[in-house]
Amino acid sequence: MQQLTNxxxxxxxxxxxxxxxxxxxxxxxxxxxxxATTTIATLLKRMIDKKFVAYNExxxxxxxxxxxxxxxxxxxxxxxLISNFFNNSASQFASFFTKETNLTAKELEELKKIIDNExxxxxx
Numbered sequence: 001m002q003q004l005t006n007x008x009x010x011x012x013x014x015x016x017x018x019x020x021x022x023x024x025x026x027x028x029x030x031x032x033x034x035x036a037t038t039t040i041a042t043l044l045k046r047m048i049d050k051k052f053v054a055y056n057e058x059x060x061x062x063x064x065x066x067x068x069x070x071x072x073x074x075x076x077x078x079x080x081l082i083s084n085f086f087n088n089s090a091s092q093f094a095s096f097f098t099k100e101t102n103l104t105a106k107e108l109e110e111l112k113k114i115i116d117n118e119x120x121x122x123x124x
Contacts, residue, residue, distance in 0.1 A: 002050045004073075011043050012052065016070040020063050 004012060014029040015021055023041070027034055044064060047053040052073075055062040086092040098108060 002052075003077075004047070004050070004052065007039075008043050008047050008050075008052070011040065011047065012066060012070075012073070015053065015064060015066045020065045022061055022063050026064070 014026055052068055053064055054067050055064045082093045
């Protein structure tokens with residue numbers, strides 16, 4: 001799977017949230033200062049070429065929608081991160097993540113519960 005640039009990821013975030021959007025909807029989703037319509041159009045064209053986005057035509061208007069789920073995209077992203085920066089070791093990633101992100105004791109407890117639940121599912 002190809003990667004998205006930061007600007008393309010911003011567009012995707014809005015599309016994931018809106019599920020379907022016309023150009024005006026995407027522009028409205030941006031905070032001020034809003035990007036130019038031509039900028040968004042260029043990003044959408046690149047994302048269509050990369051097969052992340054498609055559209056339906058309604059007269060002269062296009063309604064854009066994502067071709068990939070947010071969870072699928074970020075799952076590939078995180079797996080790539082683990083592979084590239086942590087020698088393909090989830091435990092090295094977890095160690096770094098828990099030590100370097102300033103998580104509270106409560107957040108760590110919640111993570112522990114999530115991990116314990118996943119362990120139980122895998123054992124079943």
